[in-house]
Amino acid sequence: MTSESSESSESPGSSPSSTGGGLNRRRVLGGIGVGLGVGAAAAAGSLLTHDSDSSGHAAPAAADAAEASQIVDFRGTHQAGIATPAQDRLCFAAFDVTTTDRTQLEAMLGTWTFAAEAMTKGRTVPGDAGDLESPPNDTGEAEGLKPGNLTITIGYGASLFDSRFGLAARRPTLLKPLPQLPKEDLDPGSSDGDICVQACADDPQVAFHAIRNLRRLGTGVVTPRWMELGFGRTASTSPAQATPRNLMGFKDGTRNIDARDAAVMGQHVWIGTEEPQHWVRGGSYLVSRKIRMLLEQWDRDNLNDQQNVFGRTKATGAPLTGTKEFDTPNFSAKDASGETVIPMDSHVRLAAPENNQGLRILRRGYSYTDGIDPVTAQLVGGLFFLAYMKSPDQFVTLQRILGRHDALNEYIKHVSGGLFVTPPGLPADKDWGSQLFG
Structure with a gap:
């Protein structure tokens, strides 16, 4: 839980997409189970480049202004959902690939691309409309809802680059299982996966x-491996957004990277020319962590101790050496008794770039709840932590420090996690399948 470790974005994409829907479901969407070919997926892309609705009719020349203002470009230099201003809701899922047929996987990724692009525009999944003898082309629960700034971001786990699909030679250099880290007890069944998809939106039903x-x-x-729902963002990726509070009641991510700062993003977040695999340059590594907060234990702690744990005041979010949230912490300040004002084991001190040779990551975290523990009757909830960086070593370095020394460890447990590489954004002539397989 590294709320202080990051402070930045380029726009999520500079190349707007014109994907619509008029695609015949039987030709493309229904063909996955019988081995849809790459050529068919490519054909689907060409069909979807016409600005049409899901029934194949021409869409209105100008979208409703309110709806258009909630559309985030799907295509661009970088994937949307990383530098994009953080939305309020999250649905995150990891999948395992069950086929051994490379053509099927590539075709599915192509179909996913065009479906994702349509959904980010507020449209239904492309396909036949009104065919009573087939399942609907879209499940329908988002019909009539605004696009909600939906972004759909894909990532790949190290396990996908084994011998099944001939991808071993395309594995990004740093994509490998994370080492065992202090104070973690991760559930293998809700960790990792071959593919991950992050859907963020301002409407939970859209995500x-x-x-x-x-x-x-x-x-x-x-097949789905695990899924997490986030109901409230715990980080801002732009100073234009107010800093949210986590379930412990503290402002979280005050010093997150400003994702509008291209230089900082290039230094800390985007994979660059240091990576021999050209196809992932402009992408990023994603670390997920499900961190349970021991909320009832925390709620019984006194305010002074809570503030010392974070190194900030609860009401304003200011560092203990300041008066305003964005005041720079003074880590050398001491009180009348000679003790440091910001405790040595406080979260803000241990995660600060000043104390970690300038190391920073981009946070996109969300609160979650899993209801009530049936044994203890305690609330189950916490932080679903998502962080983007150009090297997984950034997270490993921070977590080794935090896991050993952070006073917050008394109140949290790391219960699941994953590492994925998120490739760069797509140009107009590419889909996720052709990008992955080359």
Whole structure:
């Protein structure tokens, strides 16, 4: 849980997409289970470049202004959902690939691309409309809802680059299982995966709809491994956004990277020319962590101790050496008794770039809840931590420090995690399948 470790974005994409829907479901979407070919997926892309609705009719020349203002470009230099201003809701899922047929996987990724692009525009999944003898082309729960700034971001785990699909030679250099880290007890069943999909939106139903439909389109090719819903963002990726509070009641991510700062993003987040695999340059590494907060234990702690744990005041978010949230912490300041004002084991001190040779990561975290523990009757919830960086070593370095020394460890448990590489954005003539397989 590294709320202080990052402070930045380029726009999420500079090349707007014109994908619509008019695609025949039987020719493309329904063909996955019988081995849809790469050529068919490419054909689907060309069909979808016409600005049409899901029934194949021409869409209005100008979208409703309110709806258009909630559309985030799907295509561009970088994938949307990383530098994009953080939305309020999250649905995150990891999948295992169950087929051994490379052609099926590549075709599914192509179909996913065009479905994802349509959904980010507020449209239904492309396909036949009104065919009573077939399942609907779209599950329908987002019909009539605004696009909600939906972004759909894909990533790949190290396990995908084994011998099954001939991808070993394309494995990014730093994509390998993370080492065992201090104070973690990760559940293997809800960690890692071959493929991950992050859907963020300002409407929870829009985010869930995206994952639900990709899962449906992947039937016979992938199976869900685990999923997490986030109901409140715990980080801001732009100073234009107010800093949110985590479930412990503290402002979280005050010093997160400003994702609008291209230089900082290039230094800390985007994979660059240091990576021999050209196809992932402009992408990023994604670390996920599900961190349970021991909320009832925390709620019984006194305010002074809570503030010393974080190194900030609870009401304003200011460092203990300041008066305003964005005041720079003074880590050398001492009180009348000679003790440091910001405790040596406080979260803000241990995670600060000044104390970690300038190391920073981009946070996109969300709060979560899993209801009530049936044994203890305690609330179960915490932080679903998502962080983007150009090297997984950035996270490993920080977590080794935090896991050993952070006073916050008394109140949290790391219960699941994953490492994925998120490739760069797509140009107009590419889909996720052709990008991955080259």
